[in-house]
Amino acid sequence: MSEPKRFLAYCDKLFTPSESFIPRGYSAFSELKPVYIGHELRGEVPEGAEVIELGPLHGRGGEAAFKQLGTISSQLEARLKEVNPVAVHASFGKSGAYALPIASKLKLPLAVTYYGGDATKTSNTKDSFIRVYNRRRAKLWREARLILPCSQFIYDELAANGAPTIKMKVHHNTADPDRFEPGEKKDLLVFAGRWTEKKGIDTLIAALARLGEELQGWTVRLIGDGELKEGLVETLKAAGVEAELPGWVPADEMPKHWAEARIAAVPSKRAKSGDAEGLPLVCIEAMLSGCALAATRHAGIPECVKDGETGFLVDEGDEAALADRLARMLTDRERTAEMGEAGREFALSDFNLQKQSRKLESYLLDLARQARTL
Template sequence: MTAPSRPDRLLVLAPTRRAASETFIRANLEGLPFATTAFFGDERPLRSPWRLVYGTAILLSKLLTRLRCPWLATWPASWVTWALIHRCRPDAVLVEFGFEAVRVMEACAWTGVPLVVHFRGSDASARNRLGMLEERYRRLMRIASAVIVKSRPMADTLLDLGASADWLLISPSGANTALFEGSRPAAADPVLLAVGRFVEKKGPLHTIRSFAQLCHQSTASTPRLQLWMVGEGPLLAEAQALVQSLALTQQVRLLGVRSQVEVAALMREVRAFVQHSLVAADGDSEGSPVAVMEAQLSGLPVVATRHAGIPDVVLDGESGFLVDEGDETAMAAAMARVVNDRELAARLGDCGRRRVLAGFTVDHHLRQVSELLRKVIEASRR
């Protein structure tokens, strides 16, 4: 009898698994069809020596990066990762985020184990990362066997840094079909929902100001016209102050952090999803926002901006409305269309759901990433 072949082994390295906004890391760990071992840079449990050592090495690498010594910052975590590779004997290493990959990349160069890097957004756009890490990223592109990105603009950035077009996958993270369904925008009150961290690239202040214009123009009953915002972050206090100054405290609800299950439930109560994504002052950009895909999968129309990977997901005039970055008046007008026309909202939402089911679910993403990893592993064996 032929002995059954062992499953391919995957070592996953990521900054954290605890952040509420980083559900995609947990989805990869749960859904990729490999024998997976994962280590996280923010975990240093005393009862797990290897995790303690890895987390400490990442902490030291972060300190050296802040001291503007990116070359030295590579070595502590690379040495520990080299030891982990010898201990776990993976067939490939998958690293979440480019800035994490430059900390561990030399271990793959030393061992010959193929490295796949998953870029997400700020790691391939923000100037404070690209500027300081440009030389390190060029080295990373020479070491990496393959690269995964969220959008065409991210792909173009990494191609300029030396990534191989033949081994570059554009794959949005995708929405979870088990959670996001059942929205009925035609039956919902005129409530708009925004989900995302309160950071500049998510445009929460632009969204609030657009909603204020809508309130001033709308014929809808004022108490029923509302904006619900899920998330927290450095702009939350400024958002709270803006709501106060615009006299919107009865219409804007700041709901804090909510779980995916809670967000899915909120999407079943509202008329539309809104997000004013834009390029931040430091160059930080979105990849392809998961919340936009989740909203469309739920059956909601989306009002958003022509930014990063959003136009790949939202078809302007078919599954939602797209406006230019920074154009709050246009966003208010688009909000008004879905608030004032229930049937239009329903048609847009239905189109969005069909579009995400056709190509932007978690299953699509996991299948694409799995196929890439298998190709990388097979190529390394050859």
């Protein structure tokens, strides 16, 4: 079998711990191999990964000239050509804007994946000459060969702001079924995410405060940190709700938390800034782990949570409705278990990392063949 061809995988801040889904998205590739490029290493480099840090390769003007003006130094051009790439795949719209001059200079087809706030935040959708992404947004959509929104919701958001639908294909977020499996279930409810407005942790805590004795016998585990945590912890205490607060948990440790949980709470909502989810990975991870979901009708969540079948959906910010659905799940363990089992089957079928990874590779191969770079 011949050696895989390389492609450039651009993410400006590489290997950020909360973005481990990016390298995992390439895990089933067999004909192509990513060469990661960007300006900052935020986390541990995966074993065997090939990485090119762009900073030392810029000429006069440095990183600023590259990002603001699209200047490609001869040194950078030569180094990237050494790997003989056949395409460029950028993760997040902003990285797509930065990757655009590289794709143009090397005459490579460009694909860009959108995940959430990069398509929904007001700061990213408004007109602005100052911000590179906003300034290049129309050009990015015009020159990129493929745009991959992570949910139908993100597809619709992009289309409403002028992205060409003819270039877009929904490519759902996924999780690895080899990592997330049901374990020995406990009476455990888990939330995992940043304690920010978008994640709806305030709605969940308000709902928990309404439940009172119905929480008896159950463990509540609220994972994560963020700007709202201090005040919301006080709210928990005032309501007499006991909860485990382990703080931030590395992605590699999350499977054990989902494995033992019966219920996963995903109460996301749109923030005042316009920031919204794409399709939260915690939904897929929890479903693969056999958890029933208590979630909101927000962004791509209804694309993976079937109301009444794999969990319950309520409107964003509706603490009373969320408390009602949680009460049903807490008291009817048999139905909750059935929803968890149904969710796992749905996730295995439609949100399987290996299937989606192979699909992404096929997209990039098609682009390379069409551009005759392969």
